Amino acid sequence: MRSAGLSIRVPGDKSITQRALILGAMADGTSRIEGALRGADPLATGRALARLGVEIDGLGASEDQVVRIAGRGLRSWKSPKGILDLENSGTGVRLLAGALAAQPLTAVLAGDESLSRRPMDRITGPLREMGASIRYLGRPGVVPFQITGGDLSEIRHEGRVASAQVKSAILFAGVGAGVGVEVLEPRRSRDHSERIFEGMGVDVAEGEATGGWLVRMPEPPPRLSPLQMQVPGDFSSAAFFLAWAALVGCGDLFTVEAVGVNPTRTGLLPALARMGADIRVVGRRRTGGEAVGDLVVAGDSSVLGAVEVGGDEIPGMIDEVPILAVLAARAEGVSRISGAGELRVKESDRLAALATNLRRIGVRVEEFDDGLEIEGTDAPLTGPVETFHDHRIAMAFGVLGATPGCDIRIDGPGVADVSFPGFWDLLARVRTWWETVSDGTPRRGPGTRRPTSGMREPRPRARDTPDTRMPVVAAPTGCTVVAIDGSAGSGKSTTAAAVAGQLGYRHLDSGALYRAVTLGLLDADPGMVAGTVTPADLEALDIAIEWDDRAMAVRMRGARVPEEALRAARVTSEVSAVSALAVVREHLLQLQRAAAEGPGLVAEGRDMGTVVFPDAVVKIYLDAHPRERARRRILQRGESADAAEIEEEARRLEGRDARDSSRSLAPLVRAGDAVLLDTTHMDPMAQMEAVVGLVRAVEGSH
């Protein structure tokens, strides 16, 4: 039996986050950024801005918290004390240098060993030409350098490389100094700065011109409006999971949600399509001037063919070449990547890093100045991989290692944090999900390849056939029962309430009943010992449910029990013991079942799908990573969630999970026919939509 598909989310876009931080710091007033990436790169930029006197709030918190930047205006940053260390971030150092070129102050920019090898002349050249004074403090052409900004003059810059970092540095300098700029790039590079400018009141014109792509900002305004924006998921991060899905062949069961699909970033998609892995963009929408969509690996992608990429295509997939090279290693035939010399000056020399590592694990590769030739193989690929401290090299080989037939050891996987905190956990989770749903038969791996030519067996489209993915049992009463079970902090209550609201169903919060019983027993006898409770004690409480339209309230001894009383600390500390009593569960069973009246009921608890409503039409089991559940619980209590607190709460939750799932009575278990929904990377809205989608699919299939 096939289980439900999996939807994941990836962290916010690195390029957009970096730009939003720096431009927010130059705006007049407070910018509000949602979904900002908390990777090491933007954190380094945030710290540098803080040293320049810019107050940034919320960047240290998790990604669902808003980041607020108190912009100081165009030329009012403060002289920093000490060095501005941009660590590993090429975008950070180059864009910040652009902004600093217009500030009347002196700053020193530095970075880690990798950044100290990357070329800076490409930005220091045009910034000097505009009037900034720049002095290399170590080796010429690389960080550290000192920059003194001030009045600048207009510039028309014709670059040799297509680089969004160079273009943005010049645009930022022009905006800061209030002077017009023109940048002619040989090929069009990503245009996030231009799009963000639009929302800040800056006019930028662009289009094809002789010699390439021309970007013009003739008259920057005297002030920038603050930003209100939502950062989409990073396409470059999503690419790793799309590639994994294509490699294991999980077809349209797998979705990466809410990803930025700006056309200057998605050059990988046509290349993948040519390899036979068609990625569909569904639910296209716009956020903060950027196109966003959900990405699904469409149709039968169980065979990958070799591909050739080069020339104009490269800027649009510049950060995806490592993962493309890994896919090429598993494709049939020889793939060629050319025109990609820029990869030699990224976080590592990526062409050399790819060639070295692919060879080490048994792939035949030829390395050229500007590219690679990779001969695909379906032999087992095993061995150690060196990341060269490059996040994308680590993740690309990590993806390969998470596919059948590969045993790959990666030195220093932590480097993924630069752009994708949580990458390894998420990879482990999708892998486990696929192992569970694929009946243990890998579609890809040694010996599973089929020729690229000839007929392909059609595979059922999971999205069109929800009944093959979710067992349906008709509700006898005519009332549609949706059972939602799950661990503490998995999002049960919020999701159940939202789903009920959306569908116009009743919402049964079974936890409130167990709390009411606990409260009643404690009121009757504060020294109550759970093990001695009798049916008569329970009868005396006279528990009932009162329906206020679709919302439920608990009545006890003839009076409505206030919500705060149910949440009291003494109730919280005893409810677990009380709800584990057979006598209590038995007592509340009929009461809960009687709630299934009217068009529908969303029943939320821990044994809804297993004991109370075994015939529920839809059963959902929610789960999330313990740390994420811990974080939600702490926030729910109105406390601040620092790392140590989260760890401690996560340990408590894991202990409770272990107790709840091993107890003999109504253990917390997933009903065999429940759909598992991992909410770690889902916000409440996405959880609600996923469940409502399942209910509608099932109802529609009747």
Ligand code: S3P
């Ligand atoms: C980036 C641009 C690209 C890319 C980098 C981020 C940006 O560099 O490789 O990861 O945010 O502008 P170049 O445009 O300099 O090639």
